[in-house]
Structures are given as structure tokens and as C-alpha cells.
């Protein structure tokens with residue numbers, strides 16, 4: 319008895335069994351109630367009929383219905399002829415058959431209903447388990463137009479976004495490994511050469527090794543900034559930033575680099591300068607990264623123009639160059655980690671492909687936006703906007 323109860327409890331834990339049992343029991347209850355009512359009504363009408371035709375002499379004062387209700391089954395039976403008895407029996411037989419048919423149909427409908435709800439739920443459960451085990455390629459059918467279809471669609475888009483972030487993570491790790499490998503290999507080869515006495519550690523040699531270490535340090539610092547930015551944990555000190563002053567300052571600091579390539583740095587600033595609400599150091603870092611890129615990707619004798627405008631409640635800064643430009647098919651990716659349009663050329667110029675990723679994260683962290691326009695062979699223009707100081 320105990321094990322039968324436990325068995326029943328276990329079965330009833332299943333959604334399929336519960337929906338089926340609930341729906342089936344409702345059908346049985348409805349059919350039984352219907353059969354009882356019909357049986358009662360027909361019996362009552364039939365009793366009236368018998369009474370009116372066979373027993374009208376008795377209790378002449380009572381109405382047929384009351385009489386029928388008062389008559390016992392035996393009395394009724396005694397009054398009925400063979401045709402009446404046969405009619406009543408065949409009616410009850412038909413009623414029983416209809417009730418059985420409706421119960422079977424109810425069971426079939428209950429099963430269908432329960433399956434149509436529980437099967438997609440079970441499929442979703444299987445898919446969730448597969449995702450937990452790391453299979454991110456799995457999808458479930460989302461062709462239904464109801465709530466279960468919506469749930470399936472949400473699941474599919476969640477699996478797709480998990481997959482894309484997984485791909486990004488793998489690409490990121492591969493990028494880190496790739497970027498660290500080269501300077502480390504150079505350092506190792508040189509140190510081995512010095513140890514073997516093949517390389518003499520003169521000032522130039524030490525200088526170039528220090529450069530490699532600087533490169534490594536820069537990558538590690540950039541990665542640290544990026545991870546803090548992604549986690550929303552980079553501390554930003556917001557204050558008023560006089561945009562014209564910052565641009566003039568960056569131009570002064572970077573002029574020697576531009577002069578080395580005979581690149582002309584131009585400033586196009588409004589008389590009334592915009593005042594952005596940002597972290598001054600990070601604001602400088604954004605402009606600096608953009609200008610360094612512009613110098614890197616602009617041939618000798620080119621021009622780089624830094625401009626600033628106030629547009630509504632935004633301060634907009636642009637860095638435009640007359641450089642090599644970026645092909646349209648590469649434009650969507652230039653803000654990705656370690657992405658370089660021409661890796662051999664960028665490598666030569668010392669970039670790791672993290673500069674623009676940092677720029678975008680810094681702009682976003684300061685509630686701004688960044689966009690780029692570029693034409694191959696003519697130049698590129700990066701412009702970002704940040705909120706102005708709230709009044």
C-alpha cells in the first residue's frame with residue numbers, strides 16, 4: 319500500500335501525468351454529471367408519460383411530475399409494458415455507450431494536450447542540460463506561436479549569445495597568447511645569445527630588449543584597463559573637461575612624433591569651448607590613442623585635424639587624417655580586441671590591436687558614443703561625443 323502511494327506520488331511529479339490526470343478526471347466528472355442529469359431527466363419524463371397513460375386514475379389530485387417523483391421503481395416497473403421496458407433499457411445502453419465514447423475521447427484529448435505541453439518542456443530541459451555540459455550549438459524548435467514558442471525563441475537566442483561570447487573569449491585568449499609570445503621569444507633568443515657569448519650586451523642591445531619589455535608592459539596594462547572597463551570597475555573621476563584646452567595639450571605633447579613623419583597637426587576649435595563632463599585623464603587617453611593611430615596610418619606629409627564642437631548636450635571631438643583609410647569590410651571590426659586591418663604592417667608599427675578597443679570602452683564608460691568614417695586612400699575620421707557638464 320505504502321509503495322503504491324509512493325509510486326503514485328512519483329508518477330504525479332511528472333508534468334505529463336499531472337496534466338493528463340487533471341484533464342482526464344475533469345472529462346470523467348463532466349461526462350458522469352451529464353449522464354446522470356440526462357438519465358434523471360429522461361426517467362422523470364418517462365415516469366410522467368407512464369403515469370399519464372396508465373395511472374391517471376390514481377391520485378388524480380397530483381400533478382404528473384410530482385406523482386412520478388413519488389412513485390417507487392417497483393411501482394413504475396409494474397405499470398410498464400414490454401415496449402416501455404425495452405425502450406428504457408435501450409436508452410440507458412445508448413447513454414452508457416455515449417458516456418464510454420466521450421470518456422475515451424476525453425482520455426485521448428487529455429493525452430494530446432498533456433503531450434503538446436510537456437514535450438517541448440522536456441526538449442527544452444534536454445537542451446538546457448546540453449548547454450550546461452558545454453554544447454552551445456544546440457537549438458530547440460521555436461515554430462509554435464504561443465508562450466512555449468516564445469520560451470523556445472528566448473532559449474535559442476540565449477544559446478546563440480553564449481556561443482558568441484564563448485567564441486570571443488577563445489579569440490581573446492588566443493590574441494593574448496599570440497601578442498605575448500613574440501616579445502617573449504625575442505627576449506629569450508637575445509638572452510640565450512648573451513649567455514652563449516654570441517650577442518654582446520651593448521647599449522643598443524639593452525635598449526632594444528628594454529623596448530620589448532615596454533611593449534609587454536603596455537599590453538599587460540592595456541589588458542588590465544580593458545578587464546576593469548568590462549567589469550565596470552575602472553574608477554573614473556568625473557569633472558569638467560575644457561575640450562579646447564585638452565586638444566591643444568595633446569597636440570603639444572604629440573608634436574615631436576608627428577614632426578618625425580612630417581605630418582601636420584591642425585586644430586579646428588570653436589571660440590566658445592565645449593565643457594565635457596568626463597574623467598580628464600581618460601579623456602586625454604582617448605584623444606591620444608586616436609591621434610597616435612592617425613600618425614601611424616598616415617603617410618609622410620599628411621595632415622591630421624583635431625576639431626571640437628558642442629552639439630546640444632554633447633561635446634563632439636573628431637580626429638581626421640589624410641591616411642591610408644580602412645576598407646569598408648574591416649570597419650565593423652576595428653574596435654574588437656587584437657583586430658588589425660593589416661597585421662603585418664601594424665605589427666611593424668608596434669600596435670597590438672588593443673588601442674581602439676580601449677577607446678570604445680572608455681567612451682562607453684563615460685556615457686558617450688564613437689563612430690568612424692573612412693575612405694581607402696583618402697583618410698579616416700574618428701569622432702566621439704561625451705555629455706557636456708550638467709548645468
Ligand SMILES: Nc1ncnc2c1ncn2[C@@H]1O[C@H](COP(=O)(O)OP(=O)(O)O)[C@@H](O)[C@H]1O
Nearest residue numbers: 611612615652658659664669670671672673674
Ligand atoms: N586612423 C587610422 N587610419 C587607418 N587605419 C586605422 C586608423 N586607426 C586604426 N586603424 C586600423 O584599426 C586597427 C585597430 O586599431 P588599434 O586598435 O589602435 O590597433 P593598433 O594597435 O594596430 O593601432 C589598426 O590596426 C588599423 O588597421
Ligand SMILES: [Mg+2]
Nearest residue numbers: 611669673674
Ligand atoms: Mg592603436
